[in-house]
Amino acid sequence: MGAISVSGLGKTYPGSPPVHALRAIDLDVAEGSLVAVLGPSGCGKTTLLRCIAGFERPDAGTIRLSGQVVSGPGVDTPPERRRVGIVPQEGALFPHLDVAGNVAFGLRGLGRSSAAARVDELLELVGLPGLGRRRPDQLSGGQQQRVALARALAPKPSVVLLDEPFAALDASLRSSVRSEVASVLRSTRTTAMLVTHDQDEALEMADEVAVMRDGTIIQSAPPAELYRRPVDVATARFVGDVVVLPGEVRDGLVECSLGTLVAVASAGCGAVPVGRVTALVRPEQIVRDDASVRRASVVSLAYHGHDALVGLRHESSTFLARWSGVDLPRPGDEVGVRVSGPVVVLPGDPPAG
Ligand code: ADP
Numbered sequence: 001m002g003a004i005s006v007s008g009l010g011k012t013y014p015g016s017p018p019v020h021a022l023r024a025i026d027l028d029v030a031e032g033s034l035v036a037v038l039g040p041s042g043c044g045k046t047t048l049l050r051c052i053a054g055f056e057r058p059d060a061g062t063i064r065l066s067g068q069v070v071s072g073p074g075v076d077t078p079p080e081r082r083r084v085g086i087v088p089q090e091g092a093l094f095p096h097l098d099v100a101g102n103v104a105f106g107l108r109g110l111g112r113s114s115a116a117a118r119v120d121e122l123l124e125l126v127g128l129p130g131l132g133r134r135r136p137d138q139l140s141g142g143q144q145q146r147v148a149l150a151r152a153l154a155p156k157p158s159v160v161l162l163d164e165p166f167a168a169l170d171a172s173l174r175s176s177v178r179s180e181v182a183s184v185l186r187s188t189r190t191t192a193m194l195v196t197h198d199q200d201e202a203l204e205m206a207d208e209v210a211v212m213r214d215g216t217i218i219q220s221a222p223p224a225e226l227y228r229r230p231v232d233v234a235t236a237r238f239v240g241d242v243v244v245l246p247g248e249v250r251d252g253l254v255e256c257s258l259g260t261l262v263a264v265a266s267a268g269c270g271a272v273p274v275g276r277v278t279a280l281v282r283p284e285q286i287v288r289d290d291a292s293v294r295r296a297s298v299v300s301l302a303y304h305g306h307d308a309l310v311g312l313r314h315e316s317s318t319f320l321a322r323w324s325g326v327d328l329p330r331p332g333d334e335v336g337v338r339v340s341g342p343v344v345v346l347p348g349d350p351p352a353g
């Protein structure tokens with residue numbers, strides 16, 4: 001059993017109509033791992049974290065932390081006894097306390113000198129040594145988030161919950177702060193659950209990504225497995241660009257407009273389905289090969305420096321390819337293309353639209 005183990009969790013907010021924020025959520029977070037819960041705004045991520053932390057009472061299901069039931073029939077352990085650290089969206093540092101005061105906030109049981117030593121140790125850990133006397137408004141957004149992480153870790157919680165902790169940061173800061181936070185969590189072997197609507201963040205940081213939609217977990221898998229073998233078209237689109245094509249499977253091969261390709265089953269199917277299928281091709285699988293008989297014309301180009309998304313038309317379909325920015329074709333050019341690697345197939349025709 002995981003350090004966090006949630007089963008059959010349900011939460012409905014009253015109202016007309018009532019909001020079913022969580023519907024039978026099952027989720028396990030292994031000791032020392034980082035799980036990202038990835039879903040669009042409003043799908044129930046914050047509600048899930050608040051239930052685990054004890055700020056919200058679920059209507060159904062059980063929550064265990066380190067094997068101990070903290071929420072379930074007849075049990076509702078108060079938040080302060082759950083040993084959960086929280087990093088909220090906007091840091092939410094106490095503005096009237098300096099950095100050291102913020103980090104020491106959860107250390108009330110410790111004597112003054114041990115608390116001071118622990119604060120120094122944590123500021124060192126998050127890369128902010130010597131900044132204890134600063135006020136929160138004298139720090140950058142990224143530094144504030146690192147202080148919020150130090151504050152959450154200070155009382156040595158058994159798990160840390162992070163609620164969209166990088167959402168308020170500039171894009172340029174976000175990627176460095178998130179890799180720093182991930183490395184602090186890993187070096188301290190902290191069990192962590194991060195909720196986010198940002199697929200890059202989830203794929204980059206997490207050991208396991210749980211995709212959430214409308215209050216349920218749709219798929220839970222390591223990042224590469226989720227990206228390569230999504231359970232449905234919506235999940236495939238949610239974690240990246242994808243070319244969706246109708247096809248027909250025979251003998252483990254799928255015939256579609258891009259050729260006869262090796263088919264693999266999605267994570268939701270035990271075996272490769274037969275007959276009519278939906279093939280999912282990632283844009284980086286479409287390679288330029290001017291020797292290929294399959295010709296396509298370039299209809300658009302979105303240039304990103306290191307690479308570009310190239311819009312191609314082949315027969316009656318248009319699709320995207322991701323090509324290196326080193327040597328790009330121009331709109332109007334005709335190129336040869338082929339698909340590299342196996343493609344995921346889902347049973348049935350592509351969904352409309
Ligand atoms: P997320 O964090 O994924 O954006 P939330 O957990 O905040 O999602 O919200 C899930 C759903 O529950 C939303 O439809 C939201 O409007 C609703 N909701 C959240 N908190 C409350 C509340 N206190 N009272 C009523 N509805 C709420």
Ligand code: MG
Nearest residue numbers: 045046047163
């Ligand atoms: Mg939220």
